[in-house]
Amino acid sequence: MNQALVSQRFLELVAIMDTLRAECPWDKKQTIHSLRSNTIEELFELVDAIVDEDWEGIKEELGDILLHVLFYAKIGSEQEKFTLDEVMEAIANKLIHRHPHIYGDVKVENEDDVKRNWEQLKLQEGKGKPKTILSGVPKSLPAMVKALRIQEKVKHVGFEWENKEQVWDKVQEEISELQVEITANDQEKMEQEFGDVLFSMINYARFLHIDPETALEKTNKKFMQRFEGMEKFANENGLDLAKMSLMEKEALWQKMK
Numbered sequence: 001m002n003q004a005l006v007s008q009r010f011l012e013l014v015a016i017m018d019t020l021r022a023e024c025p026w027d028k029k030q031t032i033h034s035l036r037s038n039t040i041e042e043l044f045e046l047v048d049a050i051v052d053e054d055w056e057g058i059k060e061e062l063g064d065i066l067l068h069v070l071f072y073a074k075i076g077s078e079q080e081k082f083t084l085d086e087v088m089e090a091i092a093n094k095l096i097h098r099h100p101h102i103y104g105d106v107k108v109e110n111e112d113d114v115k116r117n118w119e120q121l122k123l124q125e126g127k128g129k130p131k132t133i134l135s136g137v138p139k140s141l142p143a144m145v146k147a148l149r150i151q152e153k154v155k156h157v158g159f160e161w162e163n164k165e166q167v168w169d170k171v172q173e174e175i176s177e178l179q180v181e182i183t184a185n186d187q188e189k190m191e192q193e194f195g196d197v198l199f200s201m202i203n204y205a206r207f208l209h210i211d212p213e214t215a216l217e218k219t220n221k222k223f224m225q226r227f228e229g230m231e232k233f234a235n236e237n238g239l240d241l242a243k244m245s246l247m248e249k250e251a252l253w254q255k256m257k
Helices: 003-023 025-029 032-051 055-078 084-097 111-124 143-155 164-184 187-207 212-236 246-256
Strands: none
Touching: 003 025, 003 055, 032 055, 032 212, 055 084, 143 187, 143 212, 164 187, 187 212, 212 246
16 A cells, blocks of 8 residues: 555545535535435445445546545534544544554454454543443444344354344244234234344354345345336337236246346
8 A cells, every 4th residue: 555645645535525515515515414314325335236236436436435434524524523633543542442463462352352442441541421332323224234233243242143043933932922822913012022033133144154134135136137127028028017917927926046
């Protein structure tokens, strides 16, 4: 990596941000609140590129996210809340503090040791505020991602199944409890038990070293591709998909596979 060139590019980008904030009518109007939805959109666009292994797209979306980082830092500086330098200093200090096996004399044997140390050190960085194991889980995370993060965090204090067989038994137990409530036709309890089934399945995915969010997104894409293939086939052959029988649709679905 050419550090001089990287530094030059970074400073150019900071200067561009300063100019846009001073001269562009749209950029001047933005606040941390107005940018929020755009930032979320950019993050999801990056996720899409990652799922597709679209390296050109990843490069582009990382640039967009970097722009947003500089935008928030610029607004923070204008509001006299923090500077870009303080943002970078804070993350540098955090990384050094949370990697004592690199920057200190702590010994680790594997990835789990690194994660366990990370969570313990995070709890110690309370800045006067009481912290719990789960306090670092963002409230606005999508539910599936949140469930995974919760499970990963409690694992580091030993709240964990011993093996995947135990987790699968739990999945089967939750499915049985859901079936009971379906029979009873209790809508509220059905919802609760369905949530338990999903939570336990996410846990099982973790034991299989599967990212459930990625797995579901791949299934979503596969379904969409096949269904769009059905629509295309129907249109090309003068068929009305809406008027086809379920058996005909199933045969067409199998053809798309």
